[in-house]
Amino acid sequence: MDEVMAYVDGELDGAARAAFEQRLGADAVLRSRVEREQRLRAMLGATYAPVVDEAVPPRITAVLRPKVVSLDSRRRWTPTWVQLGGMAASVMLGLIIGHQMRPAGGGLNAQGELAQALDGKLSGEGVGSVRLGLSFAAKDGRYCRTFATDGSAGLACREDEGWRVRQLMPAAPAAAGEYRTAASGLPPALLAAVDEMREGEVLDAAGERAAKSRGWKR
Amino acid sequence: MSVDELRQGIAALLPQLRRFARTLAWQREDADDLVQVALERALKAEEQWQSGTRLDAWLYRIMKNAWIDELRSRGRQREVMVDVDVEELSETVGQSQTGAVITRLAVHKAMARLPEEQRLAVSLVLVEGLSYKEAAETLEIPIGTLTSRLARGREALQAVLVDGETQ
Numbered sequence: 001m002d003e004v005m006a007y008v009d010g011e012l013d014g015a016a017r018a019a020f021e022q023r024l025g026a027d028a029v030l031r032s033r034v035e036r037e038q039r040l041r042a043m044l045g046a047t048y049a050p051v052v053d054e055a056v057p058p059r060i061t062a063v064l065r066p067k068v069v070s071l072d073s074r075r076r077w078t079p080t081w082v083q084l085g086g087m088a089a090s091v092m093l094g095l096i097i098g099h100q101m102r103p104a105g106g107g108l109n110a111q112g113e114l115a116q117a118l119d120g121k122l123s124g125e126g127v128g129s130v131r132l133g134l135s136f137a138a139k140d141g142r143y144c145r146t147f148a149t150d151g152s153a154g155l156a157c158r159e160d161e162g163w164r165v166r167q168l169m170p171a172a173p174a175a176a177g178e179y180r181t182a183a184s185g186l187p188p189a190l191l192a193a194v195d196e197m198r199e200g201e202v203l204d205a206a207g208e209r210a211a212k213s214r215g216w217k218r
Numbered sequence: 219m220s221v222d223e224l225r226q227g228i229a230a231l232l233p234q235l236r237r238f239a240r241t242l243a244w245q246r247e248d249a250d251d252l253v254q255v256a257l258e259r260a261l262k263a264e265e266q267w268q269s270g271t272r273l274d275a276w277l278y279r280i281m282k283n284a285w286i287d288e289l290r291s292r293g294r295q296r297e298v299m300v301d302v303d304v305e306e307l308s309e310t311v312g313q314s315q316t317g318a319v320i321t322r323l324a325v326h327k328a329m330a331r332l333p334e335e336q337r338l339a340v341s342l343v344l345v346e347g348l349s350y351k352e353a354a355e356t357l358e359i360p361i362g363t364l365t366s367r368l369a370r371g372r373e374a375l376q377a378v379l380v381d382g383e384t385q
Contacts, residue, residue, distance in 0.1 A: 002365075002369055005365070005368070005369060005372070009343060009344075009350070010349075011349065011350055036376055036380050036381075037372070037376075039376075039379075039380045040344070040372060040375055040376050040379060040380055041344055043321060043324075043325050043379055043380075044325060044340075044344050044345050044375075045345075046321055046322065046325075047321065047322045047325040047326065048237050048240060048241055048345050049237070051233070051236055051237040051240050052233035052234060052236070052237050053233075054233075054236070056232045056233065056236065057250055059250070059254060060232060060236075060250060060253055060254055060257065061229065061232070063254055063257040063258055063261070064225045064228060064229050064257065064261075206247075210247050
């Protein structure tokens with residue numbers, strides 16, 4: 001085995017190492033070979049070491065999480081439109097009439113333009129009157145997205161059978177001339193729900209594209 | 219060790235597992251796909267892990283096998299990988315760390331050109347810091363085979379990266 005390689009890789013035992021270092025002091029050719037090895041290690045380190053400082057994406061940590069979701073955490077995220085009373089109920093009715101949602105299993109599932117937009121559009125894009133806001137990975141292992149449509153704003157999460165609406169409320173009016181971001185126009189209550197539910201940061205464009213390419217399943 | 223403890227042990231190793239994956243599949247999404255597949259396999263085979271042995275070496279081995287399966291299934295698309303690099307360079311080159319970006323790209327390209335078995339040896343010893351014995355066990359090869367692959371791989375890298383730099 002090559003001794004220079006064994007030396008820089010820390011594979012020489014104490015005596016062999018000491019002997020090698022003694023020769024190293026007297027042999028410039030040997031020293032330049034060691035330096036060449038160290039240059040390579042430095043370049044590899046500069047290239048790959050920064051990866052360990054990156055945030056681990058939620059889809060990876062999600063693999064390690066037990067699949068069972070507690071009933072309590074589910075209950076916190078049930079739609080709030082039930083409690084919002086008359087106004088939300090009328091919003092909901094309008095959306096159902098608008099063919100964007102249908103009642104299912106005691107809640108609402110997205111359909112029509114809303115479902116198309118949630119499946120296929122990135123933040124800031126939309127279909128018809130539907131505009132997508134923020135996308136994020138939720139603590140229960142699902143992807144969720146906020147949306148605005150016809151004077152209402154909401155949040156839907158991709159469940160096995162489709163997009164389940166978990167929040168629905170009247171949209172916040174946009175201030176004139178306001179700089180629009182993905183979160184603009186979202187009611188504070190909806191942003192608070194996002195903050196409570198999300199695991200890690202909201203997705204950037206690359207993250208959204210990756211999630212979309214997996215059918216919004218983690 | 220309980221299942222929970224195993225999961226916690228794996229969770230603590232995620233940063234270095236992602237680094238190892240990045241030496242194999244340079245694109246972040248591809249590398250994370252590899253990590254994800256490896257973790258799923260590890261959890262399915264968790265009873266095969268022997269307490270008292272190195273958890274990281276076990277996971278590197280699973281990832282190595284997952285990567286080889288992936289390469290077989292896609293028939294090795296090197297051309298595609300190199301194309302994507304150029305895009306990455308043009309996206310990031312406007313930043314202040316232009317020199318660092320070019321170094322990273324040169325390192326990646328030199329790594330991508332190595333035969334897979336040399337790249338695995340270089341990655342485990344020079345990037346992940348495994349001993350020869352650990353790396354040989356991870357790759358399921360004799361130590362002599364490991365050191366000869368390592369020697370050829372690092373010589374090729376030095377010829378391109380270090381000698382090229384000083385000329």
